[in-house]
Amino acid sequence: MSPTPLSARALETLLGEWRGGSSAYVGLSERIRLLLLDGRLASHTRLPAERELGERLGVSRTTVTAAYRALRGAGYLQSVRGSGSVVALPGALAPAAEPITGILDFSQASMPALPGLTDAAVAAAGDLSRHLGGSGFDPVGIPELREALAERYRVRGLPTSADEIMVTLGAQHAIALLARVLISRGDRVLIEMPTYPHAYEALRAAGGRLVPVSVAAADEAGLASGTAPGWDEPALLQALQRSNPVLGYLMPDFQNPTGQSMPIDQRERVIAAAAASGTVLLVDETIAEFDIDRAGEYPPFAAHAEGAREAGAVVSIGSVGKSVWGGIRIGWIRADPALIRRLVGARSSNDLGTPLLEQLLVTRLLPEMPQILAHRAQQLRAGRDHLERRLAERFPSWSVPHPDGGITAWVNLGQPVSSQLALAARNHGLLVTAGPRFGIDGAFERFLRLPFSPNPEQMDRAVDALGLAWESLARHPLPETGFLADVV
């Protein structure tokens, strides 16, 4: 595989605030290592030449040379004749082919599997015989599941028919497929900032030029500084009017990672502006139904798109990846039938359809969704309250929001040390994702996203690990922790 070059300017943006602490070369190598570990820097990327990077960052070439040497010594950098310095994860840290054991993984906002899932799966296997006479390749979804999904939208207040539904391999597949079909290279694509990283990766991979609009969390530190929580509406409307993005990727309910929900009247204004600018709003409702104690009624976002012109402006996606389990790879797209046909036509170059067995399982589970969601709300309420309590006891200086739904808390650390903390936490057996992973320009160093879906015992262990990591930061502002080849 030939390495992908990265310019000094692009690396500078990714590095964000990397200075501070003991020595510049340690700071630089640690930050590059973190970028690689949490996926912001892809394996097989060619780093800029030492002199060029030194000039860009305003440090001596010797500093860059020392940083590269440290990375090379630890197995994160290879110098290939003719190809320069190429970063790569050492074998032990490469994306795991096997689940990682012995380490607490708080880097994902996932939910434990729904109780009783095995029994439901066994029952679904019994339904398979009805389909065995066909080819088994299903690019659009079995009729009974499309109808059950349409019925869920109707029950929630959005008239929908089965021909407006396409079943996908989870919501991520839906995002990537829509991006591939709707975006041409160089098109502008509006995103929230911070946002869900795998979404902006897919939008960018399809050639989109990202136009970020900020969403502020409702933490005390932010409120004290006068920042209104939620979407920066003037910036959002202006971006729609001036940039004419082809697509806008939004999570209006329990936004990942901030936990914010967009007010109903704001939804109406955003939809009207999108319809006027010809922008398709890709509304990700993967976590929209994880309501813990939010006040008010929130129908699906597309219910606010009333006129014929506006209706086409909203494409919704959903998934059972969290309500049921991440291991059941079923998601869906709700769009007008003409777009569904285009998406189905475009699908086969990438995959040949959704597994029937999993579709049958989800068809059985959908009528039980109200009970499933009530069970999840109970779990998440207990988790949120436990995490809040533990963080308040252990880290009184952190500003922890009180999300009324979703699965994560976007914690303000009060200092721009999220990347350092995430690195140090690895040394104590905890994987967490640093704030900058949720931005595109190295911002959010003050924030850490913590899921409250794990059980109390896991959360206690995570808070203990964060405590040790936080203490190590206080001792060494940039931890000289050595490299972690044996952590996983």
Ligand SMILES: Cc1ncc(COP(=O)(O)O)c(C=O)c1O
């Ligand atoms: C906001 C959001 N969208 C999409 C996804 C991907 O969902 P799926 O597992 O259905 O692909 C996730 C998963 O974490 C998510 O948080």
